[in-house]
Amino acid sequence: MHDSDAQDAATVQRAALECEAIAADLERLKTLIADAGDRLMTSFNVVGTLVPRPAHSEEEQRRLAGAIATAVTALQFQDMANQLTSHAQGRLTILQETLGRFCDDVDPLLATTRLQPVAQAGMGAGSIDLF
Amino acid sequence: MQSILAVDDSASMRQMVAFTLKGAGYNVIEAADGQEALEKARAQHVDLVLTDQNMPRMDGITLVKQLRTMHNFAGTPMLILTTESSDEMKAKGRAAGATGWLVKPFDPAKLLDVIKRVIR
Numbered sequence: 280m281h282d283s284d285a286q287d288a289a290t291v292q293r294a295a296l297e298c299e300a301i302a303a304d305l306e307r308l309k310t311l312i313a314d315a316g317d318r319l320m321t322s323f324n325v326v327g328t329l330v331p332r333p334a335h336s337e338e339e340q341r342r343l344a345g346a347i348a349t350a351v352t353a354l355q356f357q358d359m360a361n362q363l364t365s366h367a368q369g370r371l372t373i374l375q376e377t378l379g380r381f382c383d384d385v386d387p388l389l390a391t392t393r394l395q396p397v398a399q400a401g402m403g404a405g406s407i408d409l410f
Numbered sequence: 411m412q413s414i415l416a417v418d419d420s421a422s423m424r425q426m427v428a429f430t431l432k433g434a435g436y437n438v439i440e441a442a443d444g445q446e447a448l449e450k451a452r453a454q455h456v457d458l459v460l461t462d463q464n465m466p467r468m469d470g471i472t473l474v475k476q477l478r479t480m481h482n483f484a485g486t487p488m489l490i491l492t493t494e495s496s497d498e499m500k501a502k503g504r505a506a507g508a509t510g511w512l513v514k515p516f517d518p519a520k521l522l523d524v525i526k527r528v529i530r
Binding site for chain 1 (some may be wrong): 422423430433493514515516519
C-alpha cells in the first residue's frame with residue numbers, strides 16, 4: 280500500500296469515528312430533551328391546575344395568561360428538537376455507511392477514549408459526593 | 411360542547427394542544443397517528459380535526475384524504491399543524507382537502523382564533 284493510501288484510510292477511519300461520536304451525543308441529547316420536556320410538562324400542568332384564577336386582579340390575570348401562552352409555545356421545543364436530532368442521526372448513518380465502504384476496520388479504542396462532555400441521560404438533580 | 415380530534419405522535423404536542431383547547435371549552439379527542447385518528451373518527455362525532463403531518467402508520471395528509479371520503483366528514487374543517495413549511499407540502503395539504511396549514515410551534519391565542527373562524 281502506498282503512503283498516500285494509508286493516509287486516506289486513516290482519514291476515513293477518523294471521520295467514521297467522529298460520526299459515531301456525534302451520533303451518540305445526539306442520542307443523549309434526545310434523551311435529555313425528552314426528560315426535560317416531560318418534567319416541564321408535569322410542573323406546568325400542576326401550575327395550570329392549581330392557580331386560583333378568580334383571586335387575581337385583571338392585570339395579574341392578563342400577565343398569567345400571557346405567561347401560560349408563552350410556555351405553551353415554548354414547551355413545543357421537545358417535538359421540534361426530536362425531529363431535528365432524528366434527521367441529523369439519519370444523515371450520519373448514511374455518512375457512516377458511505378465511509379464504511381472505504382475502510383473495514385475501525386479501532387474501537389479511538390471511540391471509547393474520547394472525552395464525553397455530558398454523560399447524564401436525565402434532567403433530575405445530580406448526585407452529590409462529599410469527601 | 412364541540413369536539414376536536416387532535417392528532418400528533420408527540421405526546422408533549424398532544425398535551426399542549428389539549429391544554430389549549432380544553433382551556434377554551436372544547437372537548438378533545440386525542441390520537442397518536444392517522445390510523446388511530448381514523449378509527450376514533452369512525453366511532454364518534456368530531457367538529458374539527460387538528461392533525462400533525464409526519465406520523466408513523468398514517469400521515470396527516472393521508473388522514474385528511476381518508477376522512478374526506480367519509481360522508482359525515484365532507485364539510486368538517488381539518489387543520490394540519492406541522493413543522494413542515496414548504497409551499498409544496500402546503501399545496502399537497504390543500505389538494506387533499508385540508509382547511510388550513512399551521513406551522514409549529516403554535517401560539518395558543520392564534521390557534522384558538524383560527525379554530526373559532528373555521529369550526530361550525
